[in-house]
Amino acid sequence: MKRLFWMLYVVQIALVLVLSDAIAAGISVDAGLTPAEDRWILRTQMRYMERDDDPTSMNRKMDRYTLNIVLAYGLRRNLTLVLKQPVVHQEISMAGSTSKDTGLANLSLLAKYGIYRRNTPEHTFGVAMTFGLELPTGADAFTSETWDVNSGLYMSWRRGSWASDFNIAYAWNGLADESSRGTNPGDELSLDWALAHQFSIGGEAEVALAPVLEVSYKNIGQDRLYSHDVADTGETILYISPGIKFTKSSLILEALAQIPVWQEQEGSQLKRSTGGFVGIRFMF
Amino acid sequence: MRNRFLLVLVSSFWIGVIGCTVANRGVITEPAKQDFEIRIYEVLGMDCPGCHGGLEKLVRKIPAVQEAKANWEKRQLVVTVRPGAELNDEDIYDAIGRANFTVGKRIK
Numbered sequence: 001m002k003r004l005f006w007m008l009y010v011v012q013i014a015l016v017l018v019l020s021d022a023i024a025a026g027i028s029v030d031a032g033l034t035p036a037e038d039r040w041i042l043r044t045q046m047r048y049m050e051r052d053d054d055p056t057s058m059n060r061k062m063d064r065y066t067l068n069i070v071l072a073y074g075l076r077r078n079l080t081l082v083l084k085q086p087v088v089h090q091e092i093s094m095a096g097s098t099s100k101d102t103g104l105a106n107l108s109l110l111a112k113y114g115i116y117r118r119n120t121p122e123h124t125f126g127v128a129m130t131f132g133l134e135l136p137t138g139a140d141a142f143t144s145e146t147w148d149v150n151s152g153l154y155m156s157w158r159r160g161s162w163a164s165d166f167n168i169a170y171a172w173n174g175l176a177d178e179s180s181r182g183t184n185p186g187d188e189l190s191l192d193w194a195l196a197h198q199f200s201i202g203g204e205a206e207v208a209l210a211p212v213l214e215v216s217y218k219n220i221g222q223d224r225l226y227s228h229d230v231a232d233t234g235e236t237i238l239y240i241s242p243g244i245k246f247t248k249s250s251l252i253l254e255a256l257a258q259i260p261v262w263q264e265q266e267g268s269q270l271k272r273s274t275g276g277f278v279g280i281r282f283m284f
Numbered sequence: 285m286r287n288r289f290l291l292v293l294v295s296s297f298w299i300g301v302i303g304c305t306v307a308n309r310g311v312i313t314e315p316a317k318q319d320f321e322i323r324i325y326e327v328l329g330m331d332c333p334g335c336h337g338g339l340e341k342l343v344r345k346i347p348a349v350q351e352a353k354a355n356w357e358k359r360q361l362v363v364t365v366r367p368g369a370e371l372n373d374e375d376i377y378d379a380i381g382r383a384n385f386t387v388g389k390r391i392k
Contacts, residue, residue: 036338119329
């Protein structure tokens with residue numbers, strides 16, 4: 001057991017070193033499969049996002065660290081409830097000076113419903129949909145100041161040691177405005193395709209390692225104010241994201257690098273750089 | 285600086301979680317097999333080491349079950365029946381369904 005502990009620790013250190021300069025979206029493999037009834041999942045992720053390549057002469061740069069804390073519970077075999085609270089630390093540099101801020105971002109409540117699941121000796125196929133609500137925490141600069149609704153459709157397919165997922169999600173932002181500014185944030189469309197291959201390690205079927213490759217498209221609409229588009233908002237990004245997932249019984253370690261291969265921002269926004277995350281999932 | 289910050293933060297958390305997991309993990313002693321009835325079921329849909337934990341948890345809640353151990357590679361669930369107890373297969377099948385898996389055949 002001690003050997004395993006140190007092995008996990010070394011893997012974790014390696015992942016941190018490799019990915020400490022990255023940002024990411026979550027590994028989406030298995031998103032279409034709901035967990036067992038009465039199953040608890042505690043998940044944390046440390047993400048890093050960097051924005052630079054300032055098109056203006058102000059030489060702006062932004063570093064954002066997000067610690068996502070997620071708790072999920074299998075209320076029924078096909079219904080999972082999820083609670084997510086991000087904690088954000090952000091540093092913005094501009095014209096030689098740097099400002100730092102830390103606080104809570106929006107609190108998310110999410111329900112995931114398994115629409116279809118087929119298990120055969122050859123393959124497993126599952127379809128699930130989600131319906132979520134983002135609540136403004138109201139405490140600081142990272143909350144959206146609006147109530148946002150999101151929904152997604154997730155499909156997971158597994159055959160032998162191969163797994164593939166296709167996900168589509170849409171967020172209707174700014175349904176109920178809590179701010180006095182009246183800005184309506186742009187909606188978000190996300191498409192994601194993932195492929196993974198799982199290797200079993202050891203003879204007791206307790207440990208597995210799975211390299212993952214994801215292709216993600218994200219479109220964020222421009223904010224609206226008094227029926228007019230807000231300048232310097234809205235963007236479209238295409239990512240290719242290699243990652244890895246290590247599973248040991250009820251413990252999953254995961255990491256993903258997110259490489260923007262194409263992006264277009266409205267106005268004079270900063271470009272997104274390569275980012276990533278490291279995360280841990282504990283199931284009980 | 286950024287790398288060190290991440291390294292320290294994430295390392296500390298993971299060391300804590302993994303350490304607690306290791307420390308709280310009890311030693312399961314194998315019962316003498318001749319004293320217990322062993323049943324083996326085929327289960328479809330288990331595809332990774334993390335999948336079968338939910339099934340084992342549900343099966344262990346059945347009063348007549350002494351111990352349950354699933355193997356995703358063999359697609360098998362091994363159930364040890366509590367001595368003197370009557371275990372209904374339907375209870376096992378119900379647990380397999382609630383874990384989002386599909387019952388195959390009873391192997392033993």
